[in-house]
Amino acid sequence: MVHYIELIFTNLNGWGLPVIMLIIGIIEFSFGLYENHWTNNERILDIVCFVVPRIVVRPLIAYLGVLLLPTLLPNAKNIFAWVPFWWGFAIIAVGDDLTQYWYHRLHHQLPWLWRFHRTHHSAPYMGMAMASRQNIIYTIFFSQIYLTTTLVYLGLGYPVLFVTGIKALITTGAHSSIKWDKPFYTIRWLQPIGWVMERLISTPATHHAHHADSSDDGVGNYKGNFGNMFFIWDIIFGTGIITRQYPSGYGIKHYKQEEWYAQFLWPLFKSRRKGSELSAGGPMVGDSVPAVPAVVAEA
Amino acid sequence: MKTDKITQQRIIRDALISIVLYALPVLLMLLSFRISGERPWKQHPQATVKASR
Structure with missing residues (x-):
């Protein structure tokens, strides 16, 4: 039994997850869940962001780790191999996910970091297409x-x-x-599970x-809900909002459909869109720029 | 453009709480060893080799 679970997680971390996605x-696409938002520019950006980290960035980091760690930490290989499985699981789950919470939160709360994370938020839709979408x-x-x-x-x-797989x-x-969590809010006997689930993990x-x-709308909380695997960090730090509803619109209000290469490779490549956060001399955070008041024609 | 003062203070406060959260599973593990009397590092071959050097 354990062997089969091991096998599932080994394959999940390899080819399994990309296939599931x-x-x-x-x-999602067949059910029209991307509506008309998946334009050619968005499509290229999503596909490049899905492929490049998997075939270039992650193997490179693993290779550099194998190369550098024995030099940086000599005689430390497997030094904690004695740690019992479930304690190791807890240490890594907290260490990995709390670090990601902070990495994510700081990209929202420190204005100079925002443009490195903006690409993930520029998608005007949710789904597998945009799940891997990030600046390089x-x-x-x-x-x-x-x-x-x-x-x-x-x-x-x-x-x-196991932690990375889960x-x-x-x-x-x-x-x-696909709003798979909805039954946990609507079906009576599932509601207690839903209550725990929405506080523990991201839904x-x-x-x-x-x-x-x-x-x-009182539903959107783009300045919070930073949790990735665990939502409990948002509960502890007071950055989370739970409404059991889904926002009416996704993305960023000041999105200018910047070129896919600028979104993927900024600041190496800049956008040509005037006033864009990704353009040369553009604002650091677009929504901090006051909107130009509309001229009201008086009769 | 700068981060407002309240956000800065919250970041510092939450970073301090995070140190406790990072340490929590390690501390609980050590506490469980103390209660149960387990010494798993003494049974592991890698640890034994290191200790005998």
Whole structure:
């Protein structure tokens, strides 16, 4: 039994998750859940962001880890291999996800970091297509990857296999445009499970709220709900809102459909769109720029 | 453009709380070893090799 579970998670971390994402993505697309928002520019950006980190960035980080860690931490290989499985699981789950919470939160709360994360929020839709959508710099400095690689070197590789697998399923599920969490709020006997679930992990309701283009409806909370695998960090730090509803619009209000290469490679490539956050000399945070008042024609 | 003062203060406060959260599973593990009397690092071959050097 354990062997089969091991096998599932080994394959999930390899080819399994991309295949699951492709299947769900096809279902979402077939049901028209991207509406008319998936333009050619968005499509190229989503596909490049799905492919490049998987075939270039992650293998490179793993290779550099294998190369550098024995030099940086000599005689430390497998030094913590004695840690019992469930304790290792808890240490990595907290270490990995709390680090990602902070990485994510700081990209929203420190204005100079926002443009590295903006690409993930510019998508005017939710779903598998945009789940991997990130600027290349954000992907390269994805801080918890380095923490997890180090913990693997120190001997916690076996629990890492399970934590990363479960985390990938939860974060993928939270980005899906299929609102799979809805029955947990509407079916009476599932509601107690739903109450615990929405506080413990990210769900479509809480994570969609983070991707909302506005907070005016009382549902959107794009300045909060930063949790990735665990939502409990948002509860502890008071950055979360739970409404059990889904926002009416996604993306960013000041989105200018910037070129896919500028969104993927900023600041190496800049956008030509006037007034864009990604253009040369553009504002650091677009919504901090006061909107030009509309001229009211008086009769 | 700067982060407002309240956000800065919350970041510092929450970062301090996070140190406790990071340490919590490690501290609980050590506490469980103390209660149960387990010494798993003494049974592991890797740890034994290191200790005998």
